[in-house]
């Protein structure tokens with residue numbers, strides 16, 4: 624299958640949360656945020672699920688380090704729920720939104736009017752394999768997956784992730800409703816899980832960075 628090389632990255636608490644129950648995401652330190660921006664500057668695209676767009680309204684640009692180029696922003700958004708005023712639709716960088724054929728026509732039209740390229744894949748939810756193939760055909764060879772936990776699970780389950788990088792911050796926040804690195808339905812056995820090989824580990828400011836490759 625033709626698809627981009629996908630790096631999943633997140634800053635998480637020691638207990639694996641990507642945000643607190645109240646949605647606070649100020650988890651990893653300044654050095655880690657700069658690390659993420661250095662990866663953004665190297666890849667062709669940065670992707671999130673619409674849950675992250677609705678919750679955090681991220682820009683997904685490179686602005687913490689000097690950079691000549693901005694990656695394309697990518698959203699998996701089955702029903703075209705991305706709001707017209709979302710910062711991801713700013714003119715700082717191109718934006719591609721993956722929707723399903725269940726997305727209301729007027730929402731899709733609005734996103735196109737706001738300058739986004741809209742790609743239709745899947746009938747009720749975005750078919751991620753189709754979407755990755757379309758992104759590859761649009762020239763995206765390297766993609767940084769930045770969450771959240773729901774999209775991360777689907778991407779892992781579909782076998783679409785090649786590398787996992789996490790910055791573990793020395794803090795615990797708990798909360799059974801707090802988003803974790805990987806949520807979704809989960810795998811029933813360890814055998815079915817996504818197995819990884821540790822490639823690199825180092826401390827960065829107060830955080831610990833772990834870099835894995837997915838073992839197939």
Ligand SMILES: NC(=O)c1ccc[n+]([C@@H]2O[C@H](COP(=O)([O-])OP(=O)(O)OC[C@H]3O[C@@H](n4cnc5c(N)ncnc54)[C@H](OP(=O)(O)O)[C@@H]3O)[C@@H](O)[C@H]2O)c1
Nearest residue numbers: 634641672673674675699700701749770771772773774777
């Ligand atoms: N610390 C960090 O590094 C970090 C990074 C990112 C996010 N976060 C946090 O994570 C939270 C959001 O995570 P989340 O899990 O709620 O949302 P998410 O993973 O960002 O988005 C999930 C949504 O994506 C859409 N989607 C489209 N196609 C999909 C598919 N095939 N599989 C799965 N989802 C698909 C679904 O909505 P539709 O069905 O409507 O399409 C789904 O509800 C926020 O609190 C944010 O702050 C933290």
